[in-house]
Amino acid sequence: MSENNNREQWGSRIGLILAVAGNAIGLGNFLRFPVQAAQNGGGAFMIPYFIFFLILGIPLMWIEWGIGRHGGRFNHGSAPGMFDVLWKNKAAKYFGAVGLFISLVIMIYYTYIESWTLGFSFFSITKTYFDETSFDTMKNFLYSYQGREAGTHFDSLLPAYIFMLITFAINFWILFKGISAGIEKLAKIAMPLLFVFGVILVIRVLTLGAPDPTHPENSVINGLAFIWNPDLSKLGNPSVWIAAAGQIFFTLSVGMGTIHAYASYLKPKDDIVLSGLSTSATNEFAEVILGGSIAIPAAVAFFGLTMTTQIAAGGSFDLGFVSMPLIFRQIPFGEFFGFLWFLLLFFAGITSSVAMGQPVIAFLEDEFKISRKKATAILAVVVLISVQFVIFFLKFGFLDEMDYWAGTFGLVLFAFVETVLFMWVFGADKAWKEMNEGGDIGIPRIFYPIMKYVTPTVLFVIMIWWFVQDAFPILLLTNSNPEQVPYIWGARILMILLYAGLFYLIKKAWSKSSR
Numbered sequence: 001m002s003e004n005n006n007r008e009q010w011g012s013r014i015g016l017i018l019a020v021a022g023n024a025i026g027l028g029n030f031l032r033f034p035v036q037a038a039q040n041g042g043g044a045f046m047i048p049y050f051i052f053f054l055i056l057g058i059p060l061m062w063i064e065w066g067i068g069r070h071g072g073r074f075n076h077g078s079a080p081g082m083f084d085v086l087w088k089n090k091a092a093k094y095f096g097a098v099g100l101f102i103s104l105v106i107m108i109y110y111t112y113i114e115s116w117t118l119g120f121s122f123f124s125i126t127k128t129y130f131d132e133t134s135f136d137t138m139k140n141f142l143y144s145y146q147g148r149e150a151g152t153h154f155d156s157l158l159p160a161y162i163f164m165l166i167t168f169a170i171n172f173w174i175l176f177k178g179i180s181a182g183i184e185k186l187a188k189i190a191m192p193l194l195f196v197f198g199v200i201l202v203i204r205v206l207t208l209g210a211p212d213p214t215h216p217e218n219s220v221i222n223g224l225a226f227i228w229n230p231d232l233s234k235l236g237n238p239s240v241w242i243a244a245a246g247q248i249f250f251t252l253s254v255g256m257g258t259i260h261a262y263a264s265y266l267k268p269k270d271d272i273v274l275s276g277l278s279t280s281a282t283n284e285f286a287e288v289i290l291g292g293s294i295a296i297p298a299a300v301a302f303f304g305l306t307m308t309t310q311i312a313a314g315g316s317f318d319l320g321f322v323s324m325p326l327i328f329r330q331i332p333f334g335e336f337f338g339f340l341w342f343l344l345l346f347f348a349g350i351t352s353s354v355a356m357g358q359p360v361i362a363f364l365e366d367e368f369k370i371s372r373k374k375a376t377a378i379l380a381v382v383v384l385i386s387v388q389f390v391i392f393f394l395k396f397g398f399l400d401e402m403d404y405w406a407g408t409f410g411l412v413l414f415a416f417v418e419t420v421l422f423m424w425v426f427g428a429d430k431a432w433k434e435m436n437e438g439g440d441i442g443i444p445r446i447f448y449p450i451m452k453y454v455t456p457t458v459l460f461v462i463m464i465w466w467f468v469q470d471a472f473p474i475l476l477l478t479n480s481n482p483e484q485v486p487y488i489w490g491a492r493i494l495m496i497l498l499y500a501g502l503f504y505l506i507k508k509a510w511s512k513s514s515r
Contacts, residue, residue, distance in 0.1 A: 007072070007075060007077070007264075007265060007366075008178055008180065008265055008372075009265055010184060010265055011180040013271075013275070014188075015180070015184035015185075015187060016184070016265075016275065017282070018184075018187035018188055018191045019183050019184055019186075019187040019262060019351070019355070020259060020262050020263075021187075021191060021278075021279045022186070022351025022352065022355070023253050023351060023355035024251065024252050024253045024280075024282075024283040024352075025282070025286045025348050026253065026348050026351075027113065027114070027117070027316070027320075027345055028251055028287075029251055029287040030198075030287075030290070030294065030295065030320070031291075031295065031316035031317070031319060031320040032250055033247060033251065033287050034291055034292055034296040034312075034319065035296075035315060035316050036243055036247050037227050037292065037296075038227055038296055038308070038309070038312040039243070039312055040234060040237075040239075040240040040243050040244070041232070041233075041234030041235065041240055042225075042226065042227050042228055043228040043230030044230035044232050044233075044235055044240070046228075046230075046288075047235065048235070048245070049244040049247060049248070051244075052241075052245045052458075053248055053280075055450055055454050055455060056248050056249075056254075056415075056459070057251075057252050057254065057280065058276070058277070058280060059419075059451045060254040060255070060415055060455065061252060061254060061259070061280055062273065062276050062443060062447075062451075063422050063423070063455075064254060064260050064263065065272035065276050066272060066422065066431060066434045066435040067086065067260055067418060067422055068082065068259060068260035068261065068262065068264045069268065069270065069434070070082070070086070071260065071264050072263065072265060072266060075366055076362075076366055076367075077260075077261050077264040077265070077358075077362025077363070077365070077366050078099070078100060078257065078261060078359045078360070078362045078363035078366065078367075079095075079096030079097075079098070079099030079260055079359065079418075080093040080097055080099075080363065080367070080506050080509075081096070081363070081367060082096060083095050084096070084510075086421050086422060086425060086426040087421055094503065095417050096257075096506075097499065097506055098414045098417065099257030099414050100257060100363060101410070101495075102255070102257060102406050102411065102414055103256045103257045103258055103355075103356040103357075103360065104356070104360055104498060105406035105407075105495060105498060106356055106406050106407050107353055107356035108386045108387050109390045109399045110353050110356065111167055111168055111171060111353055111383065111387060112167075112391055112394075113349070113399075114350060115163040115168075116146070116163070117342045117343075117346040118163050118166060119145065119160065120325070120338075121338075121341075123325075123338075124335050124342055125335050125336070125338070126335075127335050129141050129325050130329045130334075130335070132325070132329070133329075135303075135322060135323070135326065138322045138323075138325055138326050139318070140152075141153045142317070142321045142322055146160060146394055147160065147391070147395060148394060148395040157391065157392070164387065164391065168380075168383070168384060171350060171353050171354055171357065172376060172379075172380045174186050174350075174354050175354055175358070175376050176372070176373065176376045178372055179358075183355070183358065186350070186351060186354065187351060190347040190350065190351050191347075191351065194344055194351075195286070195290075197340045197341075197343060197344040197347075198286065198290040200337075200340060201290075201340060201341060201344070202289075202293045204337055205220060205293060205297055205298045205301075206220055206293070208220050208297075208301045209301070210301065211301055211331075212302075217304070218300060218303070218305075220297045220298070220301045222301075222305065223296055223297030223298065223299065223300030223301055223308070224297050226297075226300050226305060226308065227292055227297070228292070238465075242465060242466070245458070245462050249411045249412065250411075251283060252280065252283060253352060253355070254415055255410070255413075255414045255415035255418075256356065256411060257414070258355040258358065260359065261355075261358040261359040262355065262358065264362065268438070269437060269438030271438050272435060272438075272439065273435065273436060273440065273441055273442065273443055274439065274440040274441050286348075295319050295320060295324060296312070296319070298324065298327050299319065299324075302323075302327050302330065308323075311323050324338070357379055360375075361376055363505075364378060364379075364505075367506075367509035367510075386498070389490065389491070396483070396484045396486075397480075397484040397488055397491075398487050398490065401474075401491035401492065402491050402494075402495060404470070404471075405471075405495060406495070408466070408470075409463070409466055409470075409471050412459055412462050412463045412466065413463060416459040416460055416463055419451070419455055419456045419459060420456055423452045423455075424452070424456075432451075
């Protein structure tokens with residue numbers, strides 16, 4: 001695909017689709033999704049999940065592709081410039097700062113989490129954790145690696161720090177190489193390997209049967225039933241619906257400005273309708289088919305339903321980094337399957353993290369007319385400095401605070417803002433024409449009222465619900481551990497400084513232009 005200006009370009013359509021799918025497919029597909037399903041009614045969870053996929057996920061995917069391609073016509077690869085051309089108001093570009101802020105903050109802590117998967121792939125192939133025989137000792141292995149508690153396994157953060165530096169270097173080398181030679185090439189290699197590894201792991205899990213003959217109830221079949229048997233009584237609980245909506249944001253990576261950046265390198269008449277559907281379908285296959293068939297079924301087969309319920313209640317990391325290693329050490333060639341599992345997670349993570357860096361790089365390139373090399377170096381310095389706080393203050397809730405405001409509440413806020421700007425301020429008819437222009441297929445007309453009325457209304461309700469139920473108590477530190485309070489404020493100060501820096505850069509960029 002060529003671009004009608006001097007900006008970078010995608011080498012091929014399949015490369016673009018794989019890159020956007022890679023952006024969407026992340027750790028949440030394989031760790032967060034099965035936990036959410038298990039905690040929220042199993043098969044019943046899928047009812048609100050697919051409803052929100054249709055009224056939030058797909059519409060937001062098209063909206064973000066449409067905003068991105070439209071912004072690219074005016075040489076804008078990030079939300080501030082894109083919003084500025086949608087709404088001829090001095091405030092528009094500052095709303096776009098939210099998108100830059102979200103992608104930057106998530107990249108900072110996500111890079112560190114991503115490095116854990118690289119570290120554990122090494123620990124798998126070398127059988128480093130194979131002496132751990134209980135959930136508690138394996139959890140201590142993970143926590144001592146992260147520096148969250150003392151242990152006999154790691155007496156310092158040096159191993160974690162080394163794998164962070166390796167992950168950091170790989171991310172920024174790819175970003176330095178650019179759109180086609182870096183991000184697209186990564187997607188063409190990592191995405192096929194991810195699916196191959198996923199299929200191999202699913203086949204291995206499905207052939208586990210009942211590992212303990214004395215407990216035939218602990219089987220893969222019962223594990224699948226644990227996820228998929230519907231508990232319809234859960235549908236009356238509003239929290240289940242909010243959890244399903246939240247998972248859609250996590251799984252499709254909407255609401256963070258990354259899809260906009262990728263779509264800005266399209267030509268004005270390049271298809272976005274079918275491309276958006278293709279990336280969404282690819283993501284759903286990875287999440288529902290692969291993600292739902294590995295970790296939870298394997299855990300039930302080895303630990304039983306009661307223990308798996310406790311594991312799921314402990315969250316995604318207990319499932320992926322504690323229970324799965326315990327399983328690998330008990331099966332033939334476990335070091336190989338463990339290596340594949342964590343390498344799969346690494347590929348899922350890195351295709352997402354490089355996407356988070358692209359909006360900031362595009363912003364610096366487009367608005368300040370600096371080289372990609374310099375823009376990448378600036379971002380690298382900011383991320384490397386900021387991630388130090390995440391690494392050394394992890395046990396004090398530093399990462400959790402950043403994740404809530406940028407990775408949870410912020411996603412919904414930004415999605416609401418972009419939907420209102422595109423469908424109401426820019427105009428629904430113009431937005432509809434923009435999204436359908438050059439499409440291999442047309443968007444079904446039913447999505448016009450959904451995008452204009454249903455999607456923003458649902459986003460507003462979710463945003464208010466999250467603020468009242470979670471954000472307001474978190475903001476006031478209602479249930480916080482007193483020991484963590486100074487570090488939580490430290491995380492907030494860091495985020496305020498990052499947002500203020502972006503705000504200043506936007507102001508400076510526009511003051512130097514004739515816009």
